[in-house]
Amino acid sequence: MEAPRHDTRGIVDPSGLLSRVRFRRHEPAEPLRRYVEWYWLIDWDLPAPYASHIVPHPSVNLTFQWDGADEETVPPYGEVTGIALGLYTRKLTGRGRVCGVKFRPGGFRPYAPQAPASHWTGRVLPAQDVFPRATADTARSVVSPAADDARVAALDTFLLSQPCVPDPQADLAMDLVQRIRADRTVRRVGDFARDAGLSVRALQRLFSAYVGVSPKWVILRYRIHEALELAGTRRDVDWALLAADLGYADQAHLVRDFTATVGVPPTAYAQGVT
Structure with missing residues (x-):
């Protein structure tokens, strides 16, 4: 670990x-x-x-x-x-x-x-x-x-001192979330499920039972974390390029998700903290 x-x-x-x-x-x-x-x-x-x-x-x-x-x-x-x-x-x-x-x-x-x-x-x-x-x-x-x-x-x-019940499904869920966090190429739930040898529905059930949110939510959240960190540390972020790297269809989709999550657009956030 x-x-x-x-x-x-x-x-x-x-x-x-x-x-x-x-x-x-x-x-x-x-x-x-x-x-x-x-x-x-x-x-x-x-x-x-x-x-x-x-x-x-x-x-x-x-x-x-x-x-x-x-x-x-x-x-x-x-x-x-x-x-x-x-x-x-x-x-x-x-x-x-x-x-x-x-x-x-x-x-x-x-x-x-x-x-x-x-x-x-x-x-x-x-x-x-x-x-x-x-x-x-x-x-x-x-x-x-x-x-x-x-x-x-x-x-x-x-x-x-607490009871802890080992569960192979918990191990699988932890491994899959770590793969999402570490691999920027994970962008689509269907592709990710197939690579994991699961149906989309089985992956969704696993995440609901062991993570607490959907695999799509996890993918989007880690994208926003990366965008948030870059916005707070760099003034020269190419948002269109970052959107493409993170798997967004275009810059507007990234800006919309960032704004909905953080409360301000990424450029406004960057100006306020850098």
């Missing part, structure tokens, strides 16, 4: 966010890496509120967090966040801390086999609704330590 990446794909205006918060990624314990992509930790202490915006990955996240003046005012709590279909926005105020688990696309189902992954899509719910052992004491044990290694160890301890 690949180690945590260092890119900022999915973060809208990453320089704005990273100038206000401390953001880190860490690997989980080796036995967990099959299903967990990385842990992500964020701490902030802001003089003024700030709204962070994320174009979500096709991943379920488990977070333990507190946001307030101190842990006594707002006790730590846990949440499970399914894949957000649109732009995810969170307002950060005062002081706070989040310790998150990003499951691999398809990797959450073995921890929650009682429901298809699509059951969690678009939902945010208390962690204890999914993980009965995710009590307030659990949240406190993860969030309270000052040192990253202690927080990571607490996350490892919690996840290693």
Whole structure:
């Protein structure tokens, strides 16, 4: 399994966010890496509120967090966040801390086999609704330590204590999503299904049950992530050429998808963050 990446794909205006918060990624314990992509930790202490915006990955996240003046005012709590279909926005105020688990696309189902992954899509719910052992004491044990290694160890301890049901279909789903992310030539669901030895309908059922969104959604989302990263780091993007490289029929289709997802056209976004 690949180690945590260092890119900022999915973060809208990453320089704005990273100038206000401390953001880190860490690997989980080796036995967990099959299903967990990385842990992500964020701490902030802001003089003024700030709204962070994320174009979500096709991943379920488990977070333990507190946001307030101190842990006594707002006790730590846990949440499970399914894949957000649109732009995810969170307002950060005062002081706070989040310790998150990003499951691999398809990797959450073995921890929650009682429901298809699509059951969690678009939902945010208390962690204890999914993980009965995710009590307030659990949240406190993860969030309270000052040192990253202690927080990571607490996350490892919690996840290693959870029932996990190995499932070859989850492995297949994770592999297929990784192929979509890594291979820019994957553009059409029909072609991708055929290359995977599946019918389109079987591929769609697999993604609904184990990823939580359709294969077409995943393909489009990774395209937008790439366009978002380029728009935020370069001023000389040839949008017509990029649209062709990403498999769009023309530049207008890319601009439409980008605008619908991020809220502004790519050129306007680039002018605002570069």
